[in-house]
Amino acid sequence: MVDSDRRDELGALVSAFTSCEGGQGRVTVVKGTVATGKTTLLHAFADRLTGAHVLTATASRQERQIPLGVISQLLRRAQLAAPVRERADALIAEARRPDAGRAAGEPVEHRLGALLLELADERPTMAGVDDAEYADTASLRCLQFTARRLDASRLHMVLSTDHKTPADFQWFETEIVRLPRFNRMRLTLLGPEEIEGILAPHLGREAARQLAPFCHRVSGGNLGLLNAIIEESHTWADDGTDEITLGPGGAYGQAVVDCLRRCPTEVTAVARAVAVLSGAAAVPLITGVVALDAATVAAALETLSLSGLADGLRHPAARAAVLDDLGPAERQSIHKRAAHALNAAGAPAAAVADHLTAAGDQIEPWGVQVLVRAAQHEIDHGRSTAAVRHLELARELSTEPAERARIIAMLTSAEWRISPATAARHLPQLVDLLRAGRLSGPETTTTIRYLLWYGRLDDAGDALERLVGSAGSADAHSAAELNLFRLWLTYSYPTLLERVPAARDALASEISAVTVATSPQLYAANLLRLLSANGSYDDIFDGAEYILHTCRLSDDNLDPLITSLSALVYVDRLDVAAQRCDALLAEAVARGVNTWQGELSLIRSVIALRAGDLAAAIEAAERALRVTDVESWGVRIGGPLATLIQAYTAMGDHRAAAAVLRHRVPAEIFQTGIGLFYWQARGYHYVATGRLEAAASDFTACGELMTKWGLDLPGLVPWRTDLAQLYLRMGRTEQARVLIEEQLARVSRGRSRSRGVALRLLAAVSEPRRQLALLRQSIEILEACGAQLELAHALDDLGRFHHAAGELDRARVVKRRSWYLLKWCSVVTTSTESQHGRRPVVADAEQPGAGEDQETERLSEAERRVVAWAARGLTNREIARKLYITVSTVEQHLTRAYRKLKVRRRTDLPTEAQLPLAETA
Secondary structure (H helix, E strand, O other), X not given: OHHHHOHHHHHHHHHHHHHXXXXXXXXXXXXXXXXXXXXXXXXXXXXXXXXXXXXXXXXXXXXXXXOOHHHHHHHHOXXXXXXXXXXXXXXXXXHOOOOHHHOOOOOHHHHHHHHHHHHHHHOOEEEEEEOHHHOXXXXXXXXXXXXXXXXXXXXXXXXXXXXXXOHHHHHHHHHHOXXXXXXXXXXXXXXXXXHHHHHHHHHOHHHHHHHHHHHHHHHOOOHHHHHHHHHOHHHOOOOOOOOOOOOOOOHHHHHHHHHHHOOOHHHHHHHHHHHHOOOOOOHHHHHHHOOOOHHHHHHHHHHHHHOOHHHHOOOHHHHHHHHHOOOHHHHHHHHHHHHHHHHHOOOOHHHHHHHHHHHHHHOOOHHHHHHHHHHHHHHHOOOHHHHHHHHHHHHHHOOOHHHHHHHHHHHHHHHHHHOXXXXXXXXXHHHHHHHOOOOOHHHHHHHHHHHHHOOOHHHHHHHHHHHHHOHHHOOHHHHHHHHHHHHHHHHHOHHHHHHOHHHHHHHXXXXXXXHHOOOHHHHHHHHHHHHHOOOOHHHHHHHHHHHHHHOOOOOOOHHHHHHHHHXXXXXXXXXXXXHHHHHHHHHHHHHOOHHHHHHHHHHHHHHHHHHOOHHHHHHHHHHHHHHOOHHHOHHHHHHHHHHHHHHHHHHOOHHHHHHHHOOOOOHHHHHOHHHHHHHHHHHHHHHHOOOHHHHHHHHHHHHHHHHHOOOOOOOOOOHHHHHHHHHHHOOOHHHHHHHHHHHHHHOOOOOOHHHHHHHHHHHHOOOHHHHHXXXXXXXXXXXXXXXXXXXXXXXXXXXXXXXXXXXXXXXXXXXXXXXXXXXXXXXXXXXXXXXXXXXXXXXXXXXXXXXXXXXXXXOOHHHHHHHHHHHOOOXXXXXXXXXXXXXXXXXXXHHHHHHXXXXXXXXXXXXXXXXXXHHHO
């Protein structure tokens, strides 16, 4: 490659040799840093010479003590006649005798120099010495003697040296630079344009133009490194990017190591320090890693910079290769020294901890606290795997009991973010620490959560007793947070409070407004209080929104955020809940915390299920099971399974629902709040598959437990209306009526999905004169709630009412809208039955036929867009904002649409296959 890479320098050498052939001998010194192409240039020059004596040698630091070692190489590599070779061998042997220095007469070095000149008298001669700065003293004296006698000779002496030469070589340079035919040639680092020219024959002109800046940045213009990059080009030359992936085991990394092996030991040591410090080149830091003074380090850094290696060491592949070249013990040692240097310089704990972890058990006691601080930093920034690595080492090295307990608690928390199943291995140790009283209040509550997650109720109960017993000495804030934990237990694990009456009785204590204002957790506690008291929906909504707007996603804040999303679902603000949940889920994905993704995917599946978007509910539940493996869900596995069972059942895919039901769940699930949802979902499946008595048992069990646990909230699990629908199917109308009226007495009179469902069912048990008003109320409420599946059922009942009253056109329009809604919900609409004994049967004759489609087709595109939004419950003003038109224009479009569709009110409008929002905007 040098023919194209160093063509100018090679041409100059050939031209100089041509002059030598006419009897004008000369000396050329080629200077350059390591891997700038000196050796390649020298060999290429030798290859160009024909009909000449070509003598070459390579000096070495390891052979500097061998007298005339370089001259011996020169003569032995030449094609010499036997007498001349014998003479040369005899002179070298004489020089190496112990008494050679005391022999009288002309020095052997001079006689060997004369021999070189005699060879040049025979024919033109090139004597090339690579790395001449490492030549032995006797050889240098011989070369010096020869160089002073080149005037009429045909000898061209070419010596390559580093840009900086050692002191014992400088006397030689001082002598030869004064010669009349001395020439110095400097090989500098390549620039981007030169690199582009080198790359072009290998990659093509356009690819070379794109990749030249990167190659210059990574090689620093060092020809050796550039050649290694080109050697790896088969992996990236055709990808059309301006970046290259260089692996630590490739030619590039090896080229960096090879260059450093040819450098002085102090330069290699500094390069390793730069590599272990991730490219940092501050002299004070490096002196803390290597046993060299600041001046030596500065000089070594200059050498690395001039050779392009400093640029190379900025690439991870180069740094990895340099460190991999060390033995395991030496690598641990350099990481230990780097940790000391960084810590002394006040570097962040995370930077120090990486080296402590790499140093293994070689660290000192101060390193444990650094590891703990670094782990907390990694946790705060979503890097759980790095935190686990630091904490595992800290646990091994810590000897102080309280410190070790804290480390184990942190390690469990960090692993829990990745996989609860993996973190569960620490539970026995945490239980021991709980019993020994070594965990703080927050650590204790977190450990109880872990134990409950895996159904270890006995251990959790013991821990809760200890926690309540120590609450008397807590400050107001800690007591309030403990109260939040108790409220959380009321909803999630109510049976635990039955085991610990003291915890249940303490729930009566109030939390002051001042204390609440200090923590998102305490806002969540007040939100739970509002929910348990079946409080104002507006107050619950405001509280949930406040937490979601002010609370950043973290381990501590996950429960308040989940509580707030659940509260939005409870008050039927599904649109807001979906928006907030999607934003949090995107953040959890970006930060790579699996457990957060699982929990948020679960609540997202519940939101979609409540909205009637069954396909989205299934997708979210399956994602929850995918990002957090099944073994990691513990008793909470009932959450995603309940969503899947209910969604598949509602879609009419009973085989899929039955397959989910066959999944084994822990027995402890039925002692938790999650168990209520699982029972409810199983009951729906039993109804759909004709196992009515089994369904009645599940719905009744839900009601009994909710009453027993003080959770008889109509918006949580509407067991009364579930059971009422079943009774209607069984013909037990009066029992159904009682349950429906009880439900209506308990639900909010405002925007409530539970109220909308109850009103629909009340219409089914009422006289015909009341049915129309009740169904219209139900439809209005369900539209406002965004409960599309329940709305479809209510519309179907309204269509049946119109049909029974002989209003066939109106019945057809309403039934068509019901059919579109069911289609949007992914419900199979050919053989389903009503949830109160007459589930909407949309037979082929009732599906929108060609006649109805033609009615909709008569609408203009603008009218279709307005109708689609109006059918979703938007006001005229909201539609105007969505479509960027005036309110008056919306009213005109609706008036014409009413006339064309033969409807009189908004609730009778059909949806156009429930167009997605993005397509109607």
